[in-house]
Structures are given as structure tokens and as C-alpha cells.
Amino acid sequence: MTDRSRLEKILQRLDGMKLRQMMICDPTAIFYLTGKWIFPGERFLGLLISRDREPVLFVNELFQFDEEIGAQKVYFSDTDNIIPLLKEKVQADQALGVDKIMAARFLLPMMEQHVAKSFANTSPAVDLSRAVKDAAEQEKMRRSSHVNDLAMEQFKKLIHAGVTELEVAEQMLGIYKSLGASGYSFDPIVAFGGNAADGHHMPDETVLRDGDCVLLDVGCIVDNYCSDMTRTFFWKKEPDEKAREVYELTRRANQEAEDMLIAGIPLMSVDKMARDIITEGGYGPNFTHRLGHFIGIEDHEFGDVSQANENLTEVGNTFSIEPGIYVPGAVGVRIEDLVLITSEGHEILNHYSKEIEVLG
């Protein structure tokens, strides 16, 4: 393994589940452990980790590579039957943990041909380990959000009279790349006026009008780690009384939820802080989603900041704080930051201003 300490974290969690071996399929998790990206498409890909043996990577010969990844490589061809190959390495008299995304076309034959004694979804062992970023990951998260800050400065300049949402969105990738990002962490959301109140809105031919709010929810990938930030601007006119009320309430919910962040508090209590502020302000029903999601190699990783999540924050967690108030047909405001839980409390990873900003 490129990173033995990450492997050990996962094996310890497997110990707690009374399992000694697991087949990891998720390319993202395999990258996390080996530093190697492999996208097998419909073909099998599995990293077998075990308390008793060295890791083994099963990979189609189409994706052969020379790098040393600290795991034995077992190659197979499109015409090979992989089950006998798996049987050589998996301990058949023991249970096997499998990845939550392992597909039926692999899992069913493994079960029918008794590759292991029993099978269990042990993805939480991987997911909970990944939710705690180590120092190297934290630094990459900072850099990705720094690029996102720089990009937001430039995105703002794309807003001008007559522009459409799509015209703005289509220029973002080039800006990210010029700043050193490898791509989007998700397709950017650009929403003008009433569109900003529609949670499912994708950038379209809507033309900017004076007085519109301009919601930009954007993120990029830098050195394999994701950023994600939302800012809501106004075009040409100061926001009217209602829009200002919505903005200030959203901002206060964002700020107070962030201010309370330390290790060891229930994630649901953070959601509650923001939700209570918005509810007391009279907009409870207009805050239609959870407060945040975990993020890292993927934009949405296991873990969230929601009313249902009783788990406690841990040092190394990185997640979004993104309250929003959506008034159908009128205005939508969302203010989103990424945060890192630290031993001192927390660190905000992006730094773009949250003051009301009127463009144009």
C-alpha cells in the first residue's frame, strides 16, 4: 500500500466487525489506498485486504501498469473466469467483507461458488476511515478550496447584462484549468432569480435581469481532492427587503453553525443550529435539504450533516455547511463553505467573502 496507515485504519475497523478479509471494488477507495486510479468500466476490479496476507489487486490485463502499489497484482483477461483466481487468494473458510457497490454479476457467482464462508457489506470500515482525513489529505483539501476562492473571483466577472446561465457555466472549466485544477468536482450550478429557488435547476438559456439574485454553486478537483462552495450575488440592484432578510438569515445560519464546530459534537446538532435559526426567522419550510455532506476524493462522500445523523464530529472530518432559503419564483440564497474539524476547533477551507455583494 502506498499508505500503510490507511490500510491499518480499515483493518482495525474490520476487526471490530469480526472480519479478517474484505474485497474493495470502489475505484475511489482503491485510489485512497494505493494512489492508483483504475476505472474498469464493466470489468471486475477488486483489492483484497486481509489481516493474514499481503493485499492483492485483481485487475483486467487491459489496465496493466508498472507502478509498485504495495499489493500483489493478479491480471486476468476478458475471457478468463475470475472465480478460480479469487479462490486462490480469498480464505474460503472465513467470511468476506465486500464493498457496498459490488455488482450482482460478481457477487452472485462468488456466493454460488463459495468463494468465502459468508458475505457482508463492510463498506463502513472503508467509509468511516476515509471520513477522517490525514495531514496530507487536509493539505490537498486546503489547496483545492484555495483554487475555488480564486476561481470565484473570476466567475463573478462573467456576470454581465444579457448573459445566460449557460454562457456563464460554459466558461468555468477553462478558468478552473487555468488555475491548475484538473476539472470540476461536480457540474456547476448557475441560477438567476427564481431559478435559484429550484433545487434541481441546471444552467439554461435564462437571461440575467436587473435585480436578479445570482447563485453560483461550484467546485473543482486539485490533486484529486474536491472543493465545493456556494455564493449568492445580486445583479445591478440592492436586494429588496425580502431578499435581504433571506440573505441575512441564511448567512447567520451558516455562521453560527460554523462557529459551534469542534470535535465530539453530534452532527445532527450542527444541522439543528442552522435549521432553528431559519425556522425562527419564519423560513423553516424553505430550507429543504440537509445542512451538509462529507467531501474529499469525491464531492459527496459517506457522512452528512443532517437531522438523522447521530455520529460525532472527529478531528479530520471535512464537510460542507450549506444552509439555503428558497422562495419559489422569487429568490434563492445558499451560502456554502467547506470546513475541517481540528484539534483546536475547526478551520474554514475557503475564504471568499460572505457579505452581500451587488454586481454590475
Place this chain on the structure above:
Amino acid sequence: MTDRSRLEKILQRLDGMKLRQMMICDPTAIFYLTGKWIFPGERFLGLLISRDREPVLFVNELFQFDEEIGAQKVYFSDTDNIIPLLKEKVQADQALGVDKIMAARFLLPMMEQHVAKSFANTSPAVDLSRAVKDAAEQEKMRRSSHVNDLAMEQFKKLIHAGVTELEVAEQMLGIYKSLGASGYSFDPIVAFGGNAADGHHMPDETVLRDGDCVLLDVGCIVDNYCSDMTRTFFWKKEPDEKAREVYELTRRANQEAEDMLIAGIPLMSVDKMARDIITEGGYGPNFTHRLGHFIGIEDHEFGDVSQANENLTEVGNTFSIEPGIYVPGAVGVRIEDLVLITSEGHEILNHYSKEIEVLG
């Protein structure tokens, strides 16, 4: 179902497997049957089809919709346990076919809680049905390839002195959209000179040089159906003797494989026709992939034209014929068309010229 005849085709194939019910998870297959796209991400999505009951769609309430799709809708929330909901509709005393992509996080609890008597991967029932395009699908495949022909005319004009592969590639999406396509069917391949001989090459900062071959492997989506075509041009200079030999051999392999196409012949015999021509010409080891893949709603669908596929062509099959010869560091030529098997023989879906063309 939007299309009862498609459902009936699948149920007939299930009959042949002695199964009366199947849970389909693949969003593409669900679109094929209902005309409705739903991308559930990590959440459960299943279309239960049965000989005995009306179809039932299990879908998270986040993706609620009004359209009538000929299936009962069962909504659930993020906090609901879906197993009891499935138990209400699946016949527990019978086997259940499942989709090859069904994830372990759903399949394992379904097995542990005895949602059905047994479980089998019955995706071939869906895949083999989808491999035979009906008249409406054939027409959409024609339209998509027609747009691809028009686009190729414009892509050619992007080639000029000093341009990089990436600069060419980045202009393609706009051209496709201006022609009515909704997007790429896959990320376009633009490869100059020796890069064209690398099967894994992605467009990069390589600058065009006089005498380079210019390989464009491109496709778009029109009305949900994919096109896919490859043409290899030359820049500024007539190809040298070697490049001309490679081009003409590739072209003949493409042409003779297409000329033989009728319903009822083994797909492996089509691959053999092209491979034998290239082998006899002395470039067998330089033709490093299968001759073609099936295509439709997805760029790569179940079914291929390879040495291993004994299946016979059927009226309604649509697949690619794409021989290539790759001479490392020097030149790469691939010529790819999409074909439709008809009762009269076959139809080529794209029409861009395959003559040697020197640009600039």
C-alpha cells in the same frame, strides 16, 4: 410501460430462463422501458416486472414525478427501510431475477431478509432485448449519426497550423450542440501523429506538425441515442508510403467487414474478416482490439464484434465496425462506422467519406 412490446420481449426471455419476475436497476434499462430518466445516485431505484402483476417502480421521493409511465410508483424516503416495501410487491415464494449492476448494499439485505426464494442475474434478458433496436430506435440511431456526419465536416475545419489536440477537442461540444445534439456520447479522442497509435491517448497539449495523421474518434447523443465514428486525416502532406499502406489496409478491412453484413452470421466471423485482411497485410499484431461494440442508448452496450462472440447477427442490431492499425511512435489509423442489420442486409448509419483526405 411506455412501450409494452419492449416489456413483452424481456418477459419472453425471462420465460426461457424459467423466471416470472425481475428487478431492473439500471437507469438506462428503466429509460428503455418507461421513457423516464432517473439517476438515483447512491439511492435505491428498481423497476419490478412480472408475468403476474403490473410493473412497479420503487423510487426515492426526492425523484417524484407526475408522468404516467405504465407502472405503479412506490415512493420511499431516505429514512425508510426499503426491504418491507419490496416484500409487499415481490413474490417471496418465487425466484427473482436481478440486474447485473444491483449493488451489494441492496442485494445482501434482500437475500438475508428473504425477499425472494432465490436470486439470479437475469440481465441478459434485458440486454439481448435492447440489442435488437425497434423501428423508432433505428430512426433515432440514423439521426444521431447524421448529426455526427455534419459535425465531422466542422471538426475538420478546426485543424490548423499550431493547434493542439486539446484546443480541437474543447470546441467539439459547442459544435454538437449547435447541430441539435444534447452532448457527447463519449469524450472525443483527438490524436496527432504518434499519439494516434496509443489506444489510451487523451487529447493533450500536443501541437500539430506537418505530415501528422489526425485521428478523430467522436460521437454525440441525439434524442437519447448515440453515434460514434472515427476518421483519420493527414495534415499538409500526402501520407508517406507506410502511412498510405496502413490507411488502405485499414480501409479495406473496414469495407469488407461491412460488405459481408447480413442477419444470421456469427459476429466472430465479421471480426475474422477484418483481422485476416490486416494480418495478411502484415499488421496483425498492430490491430490490438476487437472489431466493434454494440451501441444504442449507451455508447457501449451489451454485445460486441470480437473473436470470442459466437452469437449471430439479428435484424435490428446496431454496432460499430472499427478496425485500426497502430504503429507506435509513427502513425495510427482507425476507420469506424456504425451499421444496422436489416432484413435486406445492412445499412451504414454514417456517411462521411473514407477516402484519404489531406487537410491544410
